[in-house]
Amino acid sequence: MKKHNYSAGPSILPQEVFEKASQAVLNFNNSGLSILEISHRSKDFVAVMDEARSLALELLGLEGKGYQALFLQGGASTAFLMAPYNLMKENGKAAYLDSGTWATAAIKEAKLFGETVVVASSKEENYNHIPKGYTIPSDADYFHCTSNNTIFGTQIKDFPATNVPVVCDMSSDIFSRQLDFSKFDLIYAGAQKNMGPAGTTLVVVKEEILEKNGRTIPSMLDYAKHIKAESMYNTPSVFAVYVSLLTLQWIKAKGGVEAVEKLNDAKAALLYAEIDRNPLFKGAAVVEDRSKMNVTFLLNNPDHAAAFDALWKEAGISGLPGHRSVGGYRASIYNAMPIESVQVLVDVMKALESKV
Amino acid sequence: MKKHNYSAGPSILPQEVFEKASQAVLNFNNSGLSILEISHRSKDFVAVMDEARSLALELLGLEGKGYQALFLQGGASTAFLMAPYNLMKENGKAAYLDSGTWATAAIKEAKLFGETVVVASSKEENYNHIPKGYTIPSDADYFHCTSNNTIFGTQIKDFPATNVPVVCDMSSDIFSRQLDFSKFDLIYAGAQKNMGPAGTTLVVVKEEILEKNGRTIPSMLDYAKHIKAESMYNTPSVFAVYVSLLTLQWIKAKGGVEAVEKLNDAKAALLYAEIDRNPLFKGAAVVEDRSKMNVTFLLNNPDHAAAFDALWKEAGISGLPGHRSVGGYRASIYNAMPIESVQVLVDVMKALESKV
Numbered sequence: 001m002k003k004h005n006y007s008a009g010p011s012i013l014p015q016e017v018f019e020k021a022s023q024a025v026l027n028f029n030n031s032g033l034s035i036l037e038i039s040h041r042s043k044d045f046v047a048v049m050d051e052a053r054s055l056a057l058e059l060l061g062l063e064g065k066g067y068q069a070l071f072l073q074g075g076a077s078t079a080f081l082m083a084p085y086n087l088m089k090e091n092g093k094a095a096y097l098d099s100g101t102w103a104t105a106a107i108k109e110a111k112l113f114g115e116t117v118v119v120a121s122s123k124e125e126n127y128n129h130i131p132k133g134y135t136i137p138s139d140a141d142y143f144h145c146t147s148n149n150t151i152f153g154t155q156i157k158d159f160p161a162t163n164v165p166v167v168c169d170m171s172s173d174i175f176s177r178q179l180d181f182s183k184f185d186l187i188y189a190g191a192q193k194n195m196g197p198a199g200t201t202l203v204v205v206k207e208e209i210l211e212k213n214g215r216t217i218p219s220m221l222d223y224a225k226h227i228k229a230e231s232m233y234n235t236p237s238v239f240a241v242y243v244s245l246l247t248l249q250w251i252k253a254k255g256g257v258e259a260v261e262k263l264n265d266a267k268a269a270l271l272y273a274e275i276d277r278n279p280l281f282k283g284a285a286v287v288e289d290r291s292k293m294n295v296t297f298l299l300n301n302p303d304h305a306a307a308f309d310a311l312w313k314e315a316g317i318s319g320l321p322g323h324r325s326v327g328g329y330r331a332s333i334y335n336a337m338p339i340e341s342v343q344v345l346v347d348v349m350k351a352l353e354s355k356v
Numbered sequence: 357m358k359k360h361n362y363s364a365g366p367s368i369l370p371q372e373v374f375e376k377a378s379q380a381v382l383n384f385n386n387s388g389l390s391i392l393e394i395s396h397r398s399k400d401f402v403a404v405m406d407e408a409r410s411l412a413l414e415l416l417g418l419e420g421k422g423y424q425a426l427f428l429q430g431g432a433s434t435a436f437l438m439a440p441y442n443l444m445k446e447n448g449k450a451a452y453l454d455s456g457t458w459a460t461a462a463i464k465e466a467k468l469f470g471e472t473v474v475v476a477s478s479k480e481e482n483y484n485h486i487p488k489g490y491t492i493p494s495d496a497d498y499f500h501c502t503s504n505n506t507i508f509g510t511q512i513k514d515f516p517a518t519n520v521p522v523v524c525d526m527s528s529d530i531f532s533r534q535l536d537f538s539k540f541d542l543i544y545a546g547a548q549k550n551m552g553p554a555g556t557t558l559v560v561v562k563e564e565i566l567e568k569n570g571r572t573i574p575s576m577l578d579y580a581k582h583i584k585a586e587s588m589y590n591t592p593s594v595f596a597v598y599v600s601l602l603t604l605q606w607i608k609a610k611g612g613v614e615a616v617e618k619l620n621d622a623k624a625a626l627l628y629a630e631i632d633r634n635p636l637f638k639g640a641a642v643v644e645d646r647s648k649m650n651v652t653f654l655l656n657n658p659d660h661a662a663a664f665d666a667l668w669k670e671a672g673i674s675g676l677p678g679h680r681s682v683g684g685y686r687a688s689i690y691n692a693m694p695i696e697s698v699q700v701l702v703d704v705m706k707a708l709e710s711k712v
Contacts (some may be wrong), residue, residue: 003388007395010576010594018381018390025378032359032672034374036553036599039363039675073429073555074576077590079575089357159419192591197392199429199555199593218465220430234433235548237555238366239595316388319395 005342007319008150008294009172010192017246017336024242030263033080035242038237041341047244049231054247059248059257060181070231071191071205071241076171078221079188079201080106083167084113086223087142087186089213095119095140095164099156099327100127100149102169110144119143126325127152129286136162141213142185148173150193151323153288153296159183165209173293174202175251176335177261185209186223193293194335196244198261199237251335260335267333267342268292274346278353280304282327298328304356311348311355320345360428360639360697362577363675364506365528366548367670373692380598391598396591401598405587407458408601412558415604415613416537418688423576426559426579426587427547432527434577435524435544436462440469442579443498443542443567445530451475451496451520456483456505457681458525466500475499482681483508487644492518498541498575504529506549507679509652509686510645515539521565529649530558531607532691533617541565542579549649550691552600555593607691616691623689623698624648635710636660640682660712667704667711676701 005012021035028035028046038045049071056069067353072078083106087092092114098121104300110116117140121130127149136143142165149157150172159166165185174189179189185206192198203223210224219233220223226233254260272290275297276279284296299305322328333342361368377391383389384398394401395461405427412425428434439462448470452463454477466472466615473496476487481506492499497522504511515522521541530545537543541562548554559579566580575589577582582589610616628646631637631653640652655661668676678686689698 005389005393007393010393010395010591012393013390013506018392019487021392022378022381025374025381032357033361033674034369036374036377037361037366038366039366040554073431073593074434075429075590078576083575105575112572113576147616190591192594194627197595198396199539199596216468218468220434234431235366235546236555237429237551237593237596238548238592240555318389325632343524 001316002300003316003318004344005089005318006333006345007332008323009190010198011332011334012336013196013243013247014250014336017243020175020235020246021243035239040232040238042059042090044182045238046052048242048245049236052241052248053231055245055248055252056204057331059175059251060204061283062181062204065182066208067204067206068227070205070226071200071236071244072226073200073237076102076106076169076190079169080109080204081112082223083144083186084110085129085215085221086210087165087167088113089141090114090215092141092213093117093137093139095136095143097131097134097145098123099130099146101151102149102171102212103146106144106146106148106169122267127154128135128284130156130289136160136164138163140164142167144168148291150294150332151325153285153291153294156292157289169193173291175248175260176264176293178257183208190241191244196247197240199240200244230354242278245322248346256259263339264333264335265293267337267339268295270332270339270346271331272294272340274349280353280356281349284322284328293334295331295333296322296328304352307355309343311351312345315344315348316341317345317348357672360700361674362687362689362701363687364679365546366554367605367688367690368692369552369599370606370692373599373606376602377599384537384588388674391438391595394594396571396588396594401518401594403712404598404601408597408604409587411601411604411608411689412560415531416560418537419558421538422428422564423560424583426561426582427556427592427600428559428582429593430585431557432458432525432544432546433461435525435577436465437468438577438579439500440466441573441577442566442570443521443569444469445521446470446571447496448497448569449495450495451492451499453487453490453499453501454479455486455502455510456508456609458527459502460503462500462502462692471494473618483510484640486510486512486645490516492520494519496520498523500524504647504649506650506688507681508639509647509650509682511647511649513645529647531604531613531616532620532649547596552603555596555625558600576631602692619695620648620689620691623693623695626698626702627651627687627689630705634705636709636712637705640678640684649688651687651689652678652682652684653687655668663665663711664683664708667707668701671700671704673701673704
């Protein structure tokens with residue numbers, strides 16, 4: 001039986017993507033070869049990479065606006081150090097918003113490169129909200145934020161206006177909602193939430209901000225080198241890029257980010273409504289900053305945990321336990337999660353209510 | 357029809373690996389979940405990573421000898437910069453053997469970190485042989501070499517004796533032959549030749565050489581941090597690690613590296629014998645340094661190219677054209693290549709002889 005997979009990442013992808021990917025492992029494009037054994041320089045794979053790069057820009061509304069999309073390796077964790085390497089001047093400084101665990105990890109790497117100003121932090125409240133009302137120094141080389149905090153279940157709704165380049169880690173909500181993406185200068189996202197399997201990282205960068213900070217950058221960490229090589233500076237993560245393309249094609253076929261966002265809104269509304277209605281549960285994050293991707297919630301009475309856990313496991317749900325930093329539960333309802341699966345969870349929450 | 361895949365990388369893997377991998381994309385370990393959607397922290401995947409790490413050491417005869425195996429992202433190209441970052445002292449120096457394109461790329465990155473002595477080079481002869489008779493400075497922080505040169509078809513048979521740590525890029529011949537691997541201190545290999553699909557890199561490192569060079573290393577570039585995190589410092593390339601494990605299991609089931617080497621010897625002997633016998637062909641590399649993984653050869657008369665190309669394509673062979681730096685042909689006969697496929701190529705070479 002197929003599970004209702006609420007895993008925070010790697011996470012659910014569309015069933016048709018799994019089926020096409022499985023077939024390509026045996027015989028890709030009817031070539032008589034597995035996708036795992038073809039040269040990344042083959043015509044067939046170059047076409048995959050080119051389409052994935054252009055479709056990523058198209059879905060974000062960034063075509064023809066001076067941006068390049070790359071599919072690199074190393075995850076967002078490698079982007080944490082590539083951002084300052086590529087953008088922070090020697091003796092320059094960067095501004096960071098500390099909204100959670102991954103923001104903190106990004107800040108740690110930036111500090112190795114120079115002055116790193118934390119403009120605001122919600123750490124004291126265990127990151128249950130997005131800090132607001134801060135000032136970004138106008139002489140910063142860039143401002144860095146995390147659009148969605150997977151662990152804490154918070155999401156930035158309004159991005160700050162600033163005159164400095166904006167860098168954003170969108171690992172857990174890329175392609176899930178419409179934004180004016182042209183307000184960002186560098187976006188990166190590990191594929192393994194809304195876009196594909198672990199093993200590739202989407203980087204979307206405004207070309208004009210690169211090659212200006214005067215640092216000597218090792219080749220594999222240099223965004224400009226990857227752009228020149230059309231995202232093939234070295235052997236890319238072929239299969240992960242292919243599965244990402246399949247997922248991007250699925251988003252486009254659904255009607256693009258606009259259509260997917262409507263479904264995401266409906267799923268989040270359904271689940272938060274139950275959390276707010278059901279006297280047994282409470283949300284973990286401040287209401288106005290609630291994430292539409294990672295819904296964190298707690299039992300008011302921890303004694304109900306055993307009964308609740310038995311119920312959702314029985315219903316074929318997996319991946320629901322919360323991160324240890326928050327406790328309770330976390331329902332990750334990424335793009336590929338059907339609303340029917342969310343209804344299963346809501347029904348389980350109701351069943352608990354009538355049981356206890 | 358399944359092709360005879362001579363691609364230099366990504367390259368052929370065992371058919372049973374493709375079949376198991378394809379199945380796991382639909383339903384991994386009968387869990388009701390795809391391998392692409394499971395958490396890397398799940399019990400099932402932690403078991404995969406643990407077994408892959410210990411099996412890699414076992415197959416190399418390095419268990420219990422102070423080594424750790426890691427499956428990282430970024431390919432050998434990222435290892436090119438991680439080697440100096442982790443091993444070269446500030447104001448230290450490293451010694452490199454320049455035996456081909458990838459060695460040159462490694463040297464380029466090392467130079468960003470400090471004095472980089474090239475102890476010998478075969479560049480003047482278009483890398484048609486492995487340089488010998490050089491001296492490794494006894495005060496170098498390490499000596500770096502490339503065990504097999506994929507592009508030029510040469511392979512180191514005797515590694516130099518030295519008192520300094522030895523770093524070796526074994527991307528294209530790892531697990532293909534027996535060596536005393538305990539003579540190496542750091543081995544790295546992109547998976548996509550003998551070990552798995554593109555997207556993960558095996559690193560085998562003697563723990564005692566790390567954390568001694570005094571540099572501040574960004575987290576994702578720090579081998580010691582990856583060891584402490586048991587190769588899960590960030591989300592690993594889950595699927596690529598799983599397929600690598602399947603391939604390592606296949607090697608073990610075959611009888612380990614010793615048994616695989618015998619098959620590789622037989623395949624290489626069969627093909628080189630035909631190259632030397634057939635008056636239409638000649639080998640590209642000096643005989644004593646010929647690679648048993650990448651067999652480079654040329655037509656004596658380029659006018660025969662059209663006829664030869666038609667013949668091998670007709671026979672279901674793919675991936676045979678040589679790299680532009682050498683021209684001619686390159687037959688990559690990695691572990692998973694059956695001797696029957698090599699015989700098909702030999703038969704085609706004979707057919708050309710009787711035709712022209």
